[in-house]
Amino acid sequence: MIPHSSALLYTQVLSGSLPLIFVLSVNTLRDKILWKALLAYTVIFVAMTTWVKWNDAGVKDYGSLIGTFYLALFLMVFVTLPWLQARINNPSSPIDYSELHGYIWKNTITVVLTLLVSGLMWGILSLGAGLFKLIGIDFFYELFFRHEIFMYLANALIVAIGVLISRTHPKLIITVRNLLSLTVKGLLPLLSFFALIFIFSLPFTGIEALTDKWSSATTLLTTMSLLLALLVNAIYLSSDGIDKKPYPNLIRYIINGSLLVLPIYAILSTYYLGQRIVQYGWTPDRLRASVIVGLSLCLTLAYASAVVRKNNIWLHSLGSINKKIMWLIAVAVVLCNSPIIDPYRISVNDQMNRYSTGKVSPDDLDLVMLRFDSGRRGNDALQALRSDVKFVSDPRRKLKLEKTIIQTTRWGSYGDDDKKPYAAFTPEIARKNIQLAAGTPSPESTWWESLPKDISRGNNISECYLMANACVVTTLDLNNDGNKEPILCNFSAPKEAFCQIYAQRAGKWHVVSRINFDDDVTKDKLDSTKIKDAILNGQLKAVPKEWSDIQIQDTTVHVSYYNLR
Structure with a gap:
């Protein structure tokens, strides 16, 4: 839920991100690089938070607005933090991708350990609270699950434990990394095999079979593209020597072949997403999906070019490719959470233009999307529909509009506190x-x-x-x-x-x-x-x-x- 207090939202964002970046990066408090980076993060996060706060329409809903914002913050930190860690470790020398690769593994394992500790801790707290509820004592349940202060403190402790484990037990991190690398190394040939035979099957089945499944086709094709690239990147540099190939020739040919056909997946994803946009118009989710599909297209083309390039080292150019992709992701995240690529402005303008030109009938206009997924601009569009003669000419359509405007959640609540009736629902109005x-x-x-x-x-x-x-x-x-x-x-x-x-x-x-x-x-x-x-x-x-x-x-x-x- 969006904290409607600006101070609370800024506090949550900055207190949740900056201390984490600090403890994962710090070697000494006198490091100027660290403090300059924290200042840069602060400026960027404050700007992004200001933008999302401006878009907040005051609805009580766990919608895409706040969810994608926090996901964007996480992705921003995930792709830029390894650069800061590598620069602090080697302030003067150029950053090699092997360093970034190591820090990506370390940070990923830290996240996994933190989630594991979180699951165990909250499971134990839930068990203890449940036991005491059996004998009529609700104190622990109320404390653990009703008081936000306790939940914030508990989650902060969990993150601290995860970071402490990762920074004080490097051998554990290496062991987990090796275990995960072996697992990925065994799964990659299987995924590559499916990627190849699917493409080889299309000439016999025809791509028309995917036409009726645009949404699922785009999701699955993009997932295949990104997952295959992720697994290849995971085992990249994981062999004992930089010039040692991690697979026998036959398996390597299968993986290389899957990387060569990977752009076909991205192109098909682009096509089917484009078809859906042409038919139904832009929405915030489709605009974000188009950014993801665009990034996957760049990534798959680059990975295919790495296979074609001749070099004694397998996929030698992946390092330079991944470095560029990481910065491209960071830039895309910032732009999509700014007025430059504003998914809410683009989506609302497109939907209302489709309505005004007759491409969308009044009955098919997605009021829920405008109310809960499009922020301030979507709600301004709903208010404009109140005076739209064509839209309100149908009493039931007007009723649907009024109900949507006063709802505070997409599931039908009409007030920030369900115990308090909304102002529109009074005995006098009912009579x-x-x-x-x-x-x-x-x-x-x-x-x-x-x-x-x-x-x-x-x-x-x-x-x-x-x-x-x-x-x-x-x-x-x-x-x-x-x-x-x-x-x-x-x-x-x-x-x-x-x-x-x-x-x-x-x-x-x-x-x-x-x-x-x-x-x-x-x-x-x-x-x-x-x-x-x-x-x-x-x-x-x-x-x-x-x-x-x-x-x-x-x-x-x-x-x-x-x-x-």
Whole structure:
């Protein structure tokens, strides 16, 4: 969730990144290179944080905005930190890729160890809290999982343990690296074999088979490109000598062949992603995907060229290629989190242009994407749609727009605190917009006041507030106790009309049953319009059940006679 306090967001970003960079790089506190680098990181991170904060639309949602921002920060640190570590270790000499390769391995293993320690620690805390909950003590559960301060401190301790292990046990890091290298060395030929036979199979199956699976095809093809390049890079320089080839000739030919066909994967990914963009337009996710596919195309072409180049050392030019790719990734990350390549501006402008030119119908416009995935600009576009005559000409489309605007999560919450009803959902608005059936007295005030709580519980009655005459309320005595139970019926969606029956228990109103009018009993006999007219005219009545429940001594057993229809 985006921290809507600017100070909190800046604190989280800087306190989570700069100390980590410091402890992974520091050799001496007098190192000017370290402090200059930390200053540069601070400037870049503050600029990126300012940009994401400006885009924050204030929604309570774990959406792509904050998720991709933190992922970008991690990727930025991951590809640039080895350069800082290598420069601090050798301040004057040029940085060789073998040094970067070693630091990449070290940092990767540190991340893996930290995640392992995190899983074990939180598992133990969860076990301990669960044991105490068994005996009615909730203190530890509340402390461990409800207090953010404890969670921050615990995670900071976990990271510190991971870094401490990596910096004080170099032999352990080397052992883990060798183990992982052997594992990758065994898996790479298998992956290369699949990469080759897939390409050789395409002339027989045709690429038309992929046309109907654009999204999955782009994902799988790009994953194959990046994973194969990653595994090749992992075993690169892992042999005992720089001029020693890690595989026999036959396996090396298979790997070389897979690298040569790798650009085909990237080209196909580019094609299918382009097709999807042409058909559906830009979205923030598609723009980021296009950056990833573009980087994979550059990477695969460079790796294929490394195979073609003649040299006694296998894939000798990978070192210089990877150094350039690392900086290219860093630049792309910064640009995609800045106004220069602004995925939200590009996506919103494209979607609204497609709508205004008729390429997208009003019903197909993705309001959820504009609300939760496009930041400030997407929400500005939603506000503009409120005054768009073509869009709001349909009452149900206008209702959908209003519901989307007031939602604070994509799953349907309407307030930052679900215990507090949103301002649009008040008893006065409900009384104004909900129709009373003929001859029906208004339900008591406590029932009207309870309705906003039903919205926060996920009951779909928000239309009753936002759309006049979409809902009807009537009352019937359904249990022969002399008191009539309210029945609220929602007809905002004709094909999904339903009624909810309310009853009072211990002074509180609860939904005790729901009637859907799309089942076999009613769909062939009544449509929603006839049902609504009948309820409005007071033609709803209670019918005693023909088949009774069973009582054993003082216990009633409820029987459902499901084969009598």
